[in-house]
Every structure is written in C-alpha cells, then in structure tokens.
Amino acid sequence: MLGEMLENVRSKSPLVHNITNYVTVNDCANIVLACGASPIMADDPDEAGEITTICDALNINIGTLNSRTIPSMLLAGKKAVTLGHPVVLDPVGAGASSLRTKTALTLLEEVKPDVVRCNMSELKTLATGSATTKGVDADIADRVTTETLDSAVAFVKEFAAKTQTVVAVTGAIDIVTDGTAAYCIKNGNPMMSSITGTGCQLSAMTAAYIAANKDDMLKAAAAAVCAMGVCGEIAFEKLSAADGNSTYRNYIIDAVYRLDGETLERWAKYEIR
Amino acid sequence: MLGEMLENVRSKSPLVHNITNYVTVNDCANIVLACGASPIMADDPDEAGEITTICDALNINIGTLNSRTIPSMLLAGKKAVTLGHPVVLDPVGAGASSLRTKTALTLLEEVKPDVVRCNMSELKTLATGSATTKGVDADIADRVTTETLDSAVAFVKEFAAKTQTVVAVTGAIDIVTDGTAAYCIKNGNPMMSSITGTGCQLSAMTAAYIAANKDDMLKAAAAAVCAMGVCGEIAFEKLSAADGNSTYRNYIIDAVYRLDGETLERWAKYEIR
Amino acid sequence: MLGEMLENVRSKSPLVHNITNYVTVNDCANIVLACGASPIMADDPDEAGEITTICDALNINIGTLNSRTIPSMLLAGKKAVTLGHPVVLDPVGAGASSLRTKTALTLLEEVKPDVVRCNMSELKTLATGSATTKGVDADIADRVTTETLDSAVAFVKEFAAKTQTVVAVTGAIDIVTDGTAAYCIKNGNPMMSSITGTGCQLSAMTAAYIAANKDDMLKAAAAAVCAMGVCGEIAFEKLSAADGNSTYRNYIIDAVYRLDGETLERWAKYEIR
Numbered sequence: 001m002l003g004e005m006l007e008n009v010r011s012k013s014p015l016v017h018n019i020t021n022y023v024t025v026n027d028c029a030n031i032v033l034a035c036g037a038s039p040i041m042a043d044d045p046d047e048a049g050e051i052t053t054i055c056d057a058l059n060i061n062i063g064t065l066n067s068r069t070i071p072s073m074l075l076a077g078k079k080a081v082t083l084g085h086p087v088v089l090d091p092v093g094a095g096a097s098s099l100r101t102k103t104a105l106t107l108l109e110e111v112k113p114d115v116v117r118c119n120m121s122e123l124k125t126l127a128t129g130s131a132t133t134k135g136v137d138a139d140i141a142d143r144v145t146t147e148t149l150d151s152a153v154a155f156v157k158e159f160a161a162k163t164q165t166v167v168a169v170t171g172a173i174d175i176v177t178d179g180t181a182a183y184c185i186k187n188g189n190p191m192m193s194s195i196t197g198t199g200c201q202l203s204a205m206t207a208a209y210i211a212a213n214k215d216d217m218l219k220a221a222a223a224a225v226c227a228m229g230v231c232g233e234i235a236f237e238k239l240s241a242a243d244g245n246s247t248y249r250n251y252i253i254d255a256v257y258r259l260d261g262e263t264l265e266r267w268a269k270y271e272i273r
Numbered sequence: 274m275l276g277e278m279l280e281n282v283r284s285k286s287p288l289v290h291n292i293t294n295y296v297t298v299n300d301c302a303n304i305v306l307a308c309g310a311s312p313i314m315a316d317d318p319d320e321a322g323e324i325t326t327i328c329d330a331l332n333i334n335i336g337t338l339n340s341r342t343i344p345s346m347l348l349a350g351k352k353a354v355t356l357g358h359p360v361v362l363d364p365v366g367a368g369a370s371s372l373r374t375k376t377a378l379t380l381l382e383e384v385k386p387d388v389v390r391c392n393m394s395e396l397k398t399l400a401t402g403s404a405t406t407k408g409v410d411a412d413i414a415d416r417v418t419t420e421t422l423d424s425a426v427a428f429v430k431e432f433a434a435k436t437q438t439v440v441a442v443t444g445a446i447d448i449v450t451d452g453t454a455a456y457c458i459k460n461g462n463p464m465m466s467s468i469t470g471t472g473c474q475l476s477a478m479t480a481a482y483i484a485a486n487k488d489d490m491l492k493a494a495a496a497a498v499c500a501m502g503v504c505g506e507i508a509f510e511k512l513s514a515a516d517g518n519s520t521y522r523n524y525i526i527d528a529v530y531r532l533d534g535e536t537l538e539r540w541a542k543y544e545i546r
Numbered sequence: 547m548l549g550e551m552l553e554n555v556r557s558k559s560p561l562v563h564n565i566t567n568y569v570t571v572n573d574c575a576n577i578v579l580a581c582g583a584s585p586i587m588a589d590d591p592d593e594a595g596e597i598t599t600i601c602d603a604l605n606i607n608i609g610t611l612n613s614r615t616i617p618s619m620l621l622a623g624k625k626a627v628t629l630g631h632p633v634v635l636d637p638v639g640a641g642a643s644s645l646r647t648k649t650a651l652t653l654l655e656e657v658k659p660d661v662v663r664c665n666m667s668e669l670k671t672l673a674t675g676s677a678t679t680k681g682v683d684a685d686i687a688d689r690v691t692t693e694t695l696d697s698a699v700a701f702v703k704e705f706a707a708k709t710q711t712v713v714a715v716t717g718a719i720d721i722v723t724d725g726t727a728a729y730c731i732k733n734g735n736p737m738m739s740s741i742t743g744t745g746c747q748l749s750a751m752t753a754a755y756i757a758a759n760k761d762d763m764l765k766a767a768a769a770a771v772c773a774m775g776v777c778g779e780i781a782f783e784k785l786s787a788a789d790g791n792s793t794y795r796n797y798i799i800d801a802v803y804r805l806d807g808e809t810l811e812r813w814a815k816y817e818i819r
Binding site: 022024098194 | 561568571572575576579585587588592593596597600601795797798799800801803
Binding site for chain 2: 569610642743790
C-alpha cells in the first residue's frame with residue numbers, strides 16, 4: 001500500500017515549489033527529481049505566488065529564512081491553500097531563535113499546512129512556544145526511544161488533532177500521524193544524522209508524495225518517511241570502510257532514484273498505533 | 274576543431290563571473306574548474322560591476338532571481354559588454370513567472386548577450402513573450418525530435434539572426450546557431466534531465482569556452498554543448514546498477530575534468546545545417 | 547599533540563554558527579559534521595545575534611557577501627566576542643572588490659577574530675589595503691615555495707603579531723602562526739585547488755577545532771590545517787583514473803569523517819619556526 005504512494009509520484013510527476021534554505025537546496029532538488037517529481041525553487045515575493053500557481057505542491061522550509069523570503073513563504077503558502085495545493089512546512093530550527101519560532105507559528109496558523117515535517121524539539125517549540133534545542137538538531141532529551149514511544153505518540157497525536165495537520169516527526173523512531181492513527185516507523189540508520197539536510201530532503205520529497213496522493217495524505221507522508229529510511233539503509237549497506245558522510249549523501253539520493261514500490265513494501269518497518 | 278576550443282580553455286584559464294541561482298551554484302563552480310577555468314560568484318550591486326571588471330566573461334542565470342540580484346545582473350551585464358567581455362544569458366524558467374519573462378527580455382534587450390543558452394520552452398517565451406512551460410523544464414510539446422528538427426532549426430536561426438546572438442537550445446537534440454550555420458548535436462543521455470542543473474552547468478561552462486575563444490563564439494558554444502553531452506555519455510557508461518542521479522552528477526563533472534580535445538573530437542556527434 | 551585537538555572536537559561536538567557564501571555552504575555544513583561538530587547557518591540580522599548566542603563558535607566567510615548579510619556578520623561577530631566564543635574570519639576575495647576589502651578590514655578591526663584563514667593574496671590585501679588577486683584564488687606571484695618560505699613566514703608573523711590573531715595562510719605550503727611560533731605545513735595535494743571551496747571548508751572546520759580547544763588556538767588551527775591537507779592526500783590516493791574534482795570533493799569530506807587523531811599525527815608533515 002505504501003508502494004502505491006511511491007508509484008503515484010513516478011506516474012504523476014508533480015511539480016513541487018520549494019521555498020527553502022540555501023544550505024541543502026541542491027540536495028532537495030535532486031531528491032525531488034530522484035523520486036520522480038520535478039522541483040522549482042523561487043523565493044522572491046514578486047514571483048512566489050505566481051510560481052506556486054503553476055505547481056502541484058508547496059514545500060516551505062524556514063532554514064536560513066530572511067526578511068525577503070518570509071513574506072514569500074506566507075504569500076505562496078496562502079496562495080497554495082487557496083488553490084487546493086498540498087503544503088508541507090518544515091520549521092527548521094524553531095526554538096533556536098525567536099524569529100524562527102515566530103515565523104513557524106505564523107505559518108502554522110495563517111497557512112495551515114497539510115503536513116508538518118520536523119524533529120521532536122521543533123515540534124515541542126511549536127506546541128509550547130518554547131523548548132530546548134541544539135541548533136537545527138533535536139535535543140538529546142527529546143529522543144524518541146522504545147521506552148518513551150507511548151508518550152511521544154500521544155504528544156504528537158494531540159498536536160496533529162489540535163492543528164488538523166498530518167505531523168511527521170523524525171528521529172530514531174519516526175512518528176507520522178493525523179491525530180487518529182499513528183505510523184511508528186523504524187527504518188533508517190543513525191549515520192543519516194551525520195549528513196546535513198536529510199530532514200530537508202525528506203520534507204521536499206513529502207511534498208511530492210502528498211501532491212501525488214492528495215486523497216490520503218497520512219499514508220503518503222508515511223510512505224515518504226519510510227522511503228527515506230529505507231534508502232538510508234540501502235545506502236548504508238553500499239558504503240565501504242573508507243566512505244564517509246559525503247558519499248553516504250550521494251548513495252541515499254541514488255537509492256531514492258532506484259527505489260520502486262515493491263522494494264519499499266518489502267523493507268518498510270512500521271506499526272500503526 | 275571543437276577540441277581546439279576546449280584546449281584553449283585549459284591553456285588560457287579564463288576567470289568567469291557568475292551571477293546565478295543558489296540551487297546549482299556549487300555545481301556551476303565545480304564544472305567551471307573542471308573545464309580548466311576559474312569561477313567567481315558575486316551578486317550584490319555594490320560589487321557586481323567591479324568584480325566583472327577583473328573577469329574574462331560573465332554568466333547571468335536568472336534562476337532564483339530576486340529584487341537585489343536583478344539590478345546586479347543588469348549592471349554587471351552592461352559593464353561586461355562595455356569592456357568587451359563575452360556574456361552568456363541563461364533565462365531559467367522564462368515563461369514560468371512574469372518576473373522571469375520580463376527580466377529575461379530586459380537582459381536580452383539591454384545587455385545584448387553574446388550567447389543565450391536555454392531550453393526550447395524558454396526560447397519560445399523570449400521569442401513570443403509567452404509560452405507553455407513546466408517550471409524550469411521544457412514543455413513536452415517543445416521537444417526537438419528528428420521529425421521536428423527542420424522547423425526547430427529554422428525557428429532558432431530566425432531568433433538568433435534577429436537578436437544577433439548565438440543561441441544554444443538544448444534538449445534531446447541540441448541546436449547551436451548564430452542565425453546562419455546551425456550545429457545540430459546528438460550527444461548526451463536522457464538521464465541528464467534527472468539531475469538538477471545540467472543546463473545551468475552548461476551555461477557556466479559556455480561562458481568559459483567563449484571567453485577562451487572570442488573570435489569564434491559559435492564554434493566555442495557548440496564545443497561546450499558537445500562537451501557536456503559527451504561527458505553525459507562517458508559518465509553514464511561508468512554507472513553501476515545501484516547508482517542514481519546523485520552519483521551521475523558527480524561522474525559528469527568528473528568527466529569534464531578529464532576530457533581532452535582529442536576525446537571531444539572523437540565522441541562529438543553533430544551535423545552543420 | 548595535533549591528534550588530541552581532533553579528538554576534542556569529536557568529544558565536545560561544538561555547535562558552529564556559519565555566516566557564509568551560498569556557493570560552498572553545503573560542503574561547509576557537511577565537513578563540520580564530518581569532523582564531529584554541528585553546523586547551523588543563519589545570516590539575517592533579525593536572528594544572527596541570537597543564533598550565535600546558542601553556539602560555541604562563529605565562522606564568518608565573506609564570499610557572496612551582500613547588503614543584508616554584512617550587518618549580520620558585524621552583529622554576530624561582536625556578539626560572539628562578547629560571549630567569549632571563538633571567531634574565524636575568512637576574507638574570501640579580499641582585493642577582488644572594494645566592498646570585500648572594506649568589509650574584511652572592518653570585520654578585522656571591529657570584531658577582532660581569533661583566527662584569520664585565507665590565501666596569501668587575501669592576506670596581502672588585509673596587510674596593505676591593496677594587492678593583486680585572481681578572483682578568489684591567490685595570485686601566482688604570491689605562491690609560497692621553499693625559496694620564499696622565510697620571507698613569507700616573516701610577513702605572516704608580523705601581521706599576526708600586529709593584529710593579535712592566529713593567521714592560517716594556506717597554499718602549496720601552509721603557514722599558521724600567532725606571531726611567535728609558525729607551523730609550516732606541507733600536507734595537501736595540488737588537485738585540491740580544482741575543487742571549489744576547500745578553503746571555505748577549512749575555515750568552517752577551523753571554527754570547530756578552536757571551539758573545542760579554546761586554550762590553544764594556535765595548535766588547534768594548525769591541527770585543522772594539517773587535517774584538511776592529510777585528508778586531501780588520503781582522498782587523492784583513493785581516486786581512480788576516471789575520477790575528477792567532483793568525486794575528489796566527496797572523498798575529502800569522507801576522509802575527514804573517518805580521520806582519527808592517531809592517523810592525523812602519523813600523516814602530519816610540518817615544522818615549527
């Protein structure tokens with residue numbers, strides 16, 4: 001069933017508008033292409049609304065946000081919602097500065113994204129208005145483990161229900177929920193955290209998945225999260241002893257390029273709570 | 274003869290000023306280095322004119338254009354022309370927003386670039402003021418095939434003659450013309466379209482080629498287009514079954530780094546019409 | 547002893563705030579992760595000061611500087627110094643435009659960075675206010691060779707003493723000095739200059755090294771420079787005949803990811819003058 005989500009991306013090839021940071025933007029573009037969709041990046045207020053009009057989905061990522069791009073995020077976000085285009089919000093570093101926290105909360109309220117893709121520290125910031133964070137990485141205190149899974153699922157479900165969004169929180173165990181059902185996903189590899197932007201890449205890919213599967217965004221987001229984790233595993237197996245995080249980054253995108261629905265089904269490790 | 278164009282880049286090592294998008298900028302810098310030239314990126318109005326003065330060529334790419342960089346493009350473009358430096362214009366996404374269309378047309382008229390490097394949808398936008406486009410990729414209706422080659426060549430020639438520029442339109446078959454002679458180039462591999470920025474990279478490399486071959490820009494641009502296609506073929510042969518678009522990107526730049534004039538001559542597949 | 551500097555980065559995992567150019571920013575983030583630290587990029591005046599507050603070091607790189615980021619550099623730089631966070635300045639392209647020269651000199655005077663990491667042409671610009679430069683690369687006349695080493699060491703020492711900073715000038719022979727002792731380092735490979743941003747990457751990594759070794763910044767900076775050179779050698783040995791600068795870039799970051807203190811000690815080639 002998750003495999004079908006992936007195949008829909010390949011057959012429909014949605015065009016995804018990304019307003020995203022300049023750190024990981026190239027990887028985001030390449031992973032969108034790898035999964036079978038097409039990316040376009042545009043972040044100036046003078047064209048953001050028009051560009052989103054010709055697209056099938058919008059991915060808003062607030063990493064390296066600035067005074068020129070924040071208005072574009074709001075403008076394009078509202079336009080996309082008006083047009084019925086699915087929207088993903090990645091609140092990178094919410095909690096690390098008041099500008100990021102405030103911008104993320106404003107986007108959440110005024111755009112009402114379909115999917116929020118983030119780490120647990122960022123979600124806590126969105127839920128409570130403040131949290132501990134280690135820059136753009138989740139605080140160690142916020143790690144989801146087998147021991148803390150029950151309470152974590154309850155917390156994420158509550159947030160998803162309250163905001164009426166699908167929430168995809170990634171970490172050692174990923175939780176994807178619409179407030180009712182929660183996919184608890186155990187794919188992935190710890191080495192993924194030694195690459196910049198695996199989260200950003202997942203958010204961009206999630207936009208492609210929900211664009212191609214608008215009638216089941218929960219399952220589409222879960223499929224994207226599983227696909228990223230599975231590709232992290234496939235890529236890790238391919239590494240030799242001298243390879244490091246740069247080669248690993250390339251291999252993950254390569255694996256996304258090669259992934260098909262059947263392989264995704266076979267490798268996916270999740271339970272629904 | 275095309276090989277000589279390449280060797281001139283390696284022997285003269287021109288310095289290329291790039292005002293370009295933040296999506297593919299790193300690949301552009303690395304491909305300029307790979308072909309034997311040197312890149313410098315600078316896009317603030319407070320230095321764009323001065324930077325272009327110390328360079329040998331200017332590459333203007335309007336992807337992720339914004340209110341701060343558009344004036345820099347015009348300013349540096351005019352300065353470069355005044356100094357006799359060759360200028361390449363890559364009208365990325367012309368047709369996708371009125372800002373891009375308008376900016377591309379303004380640059381075409383006010384800067385009068387030596388080479389326009391684009392896809393067929395973008396060229397149609399420049400020629401007619403409007404066209405269909407799929408974001409930053411050519412519309413499927415605009416694909417140049419063996420069946421449509423005659424009319425495509427006539428169309429590109431007419432545009433080149435009218436604007437007095439060399440036009441390099443890339444796709445399944447590439448057309449490079451100054452309005453009189455047209456190189457129809459059949460190098461390349463379809464997988465190149467699954468990497469972000471092969472067009473941007475080619476534009477940056479073309480600036481290096483015309484800088485090193487100012488007395489024959491048509492042949493220089495044709496050589497750059499052939500070189501990119503040949504490297505797409507060489508890199509494709511190197512791929513193993515598990516490799517995807519990320520590794521392919523690296524292998525193409527690697528191939529540019531290794532390419533010599535003799536290999537370019539041997540692999541080049543073109544006819545002149 | 548240099549190996550201990552490296553191990554301290556891995557054990558302390560400092561968070562490094564980078565205000566840097568959009569050309570090499572992804573490589574900078576990945577190399578910071580590779581060496582065991584964490585990166586965060588933020589360049590808007592509305593958050594630059596706050597972001598630097600939660601970090602352990604600041605890396606200011608003026609490549610692709612602009613009217614919005616220059617105030618952020620000054621603001622974050624002063625904030626970091628007030629908080630006792632180590633600061634690295636990379637004056638990319640100082641000498642190539644008056645904006646870059648002026649900004650670099652202003653940062654040097656008003657922020658007083660702990661380490662300046664640059665090439666010899668950039669240092670001459672900082673020392674004299676003007677110099678020849680080939681864009682962002684050192685002018686050939688400024689190359690440090692065995693013949694010119696004595697005078698080069700004297701020149702760099704004088705600058706370091708006058709400005710009370712550690713200066714790390716990289717080239718064929720690297721010189722790292724606090725004005726008293728000078729590490730003359732012969733690691734590295736000429737092919738490193740065919741990759742964009744090895745200097746930028748080194749500056750980002752140096753910020754991580756000095757953050758983890760605040761009580762001996764000279765040795766920390768020397769260790770970072772040696773580490774980069776050693777990884778350039780390790781990566782070069784791994785290249786096959788068809789590999790070029792793109793694969794080499796990946797292999798260098800991979801080598802940084804795998805490097806341990808013992809290997810660094812064994813491969814390091816330097817003398818102290």
